[in-house]
Amino acid sequence: MSDNTTPPPAGGTPYTPPPAPPVQPTQAYPGAAPVYGAPAAPGYGQPQPPVQPGYGAPHQPYGYAQNPYPVYPAPRPTSGLAITSLVCGIVSLLFSWLFLPALASIAAVITGHMALKKTKNDPTVGGRGMAFAGLILGYVVLGIGVLTIAISLISLLAFGAFTLPFLYNS
Template structure:
């Protein structure tokens, strides 16, 4: 085996090709100079808050990843007359076998109309749906009571007038 290298001149170290640097297992991260960390100033205990202090408002955005909920307005107060109209309308339907449904249905219609007027005049008052439901139930029960009364009168006049003498003659 022959060596193709020429010997170095006298007094010089032998020439060898430079070796490539070995790959690092981890990248070298330059370190930043260390600055002294100062603790945040703590408020003194039992010290009064100055009167000009106003608390800061939270930011208008939510931090990343925090759930964002829409602002929900406070519920409107419900009209007491609308609730009364609905209860009287339901009472008229449930108590159909007594005389009370006529009175309850009339009360449902009257209070329902007053409650609708209230909700129209003041949009801050709720209960429009309950007032309408009470009106529907009240008018339905008044109509049923009217048809029942008219049917009873007609049946008594035309059927009862001819059958009563025969019933009592025996």
């Protein structure tokens, strides 16, 4: 078995290192568990990184501060269909007093369903909330439009049928 020492010069005595001083346990504060292996007196030996109870040795070299800010994952890209659905829903709601927003609300409903399917199948794509909002706005404007047409037809049939002949006869 080798002890990895160099042989002494011819006729000389082998070198033996001096014995190591005994290791004194140190305490970080009164009442703390003793830490063995730390220098007995401050200022001697290598500086020791602080050890937090229950966490073991720190992973960074001594002298570098740890990042105080939490690391968050990168945001997911938003689906273009979800954005389109929301924009069409808002446009159809803002111009609901015209007849043309029916086209925008239909587009909001179609693109909203397509965006929901895309976000469900691909978890790396975001925008599910915008797709729901576009769907809701599209369906609300379509419902208002259907209700407006129904009320207009009923009022035209109920009141218009009796008033138009009397206007022409008088």
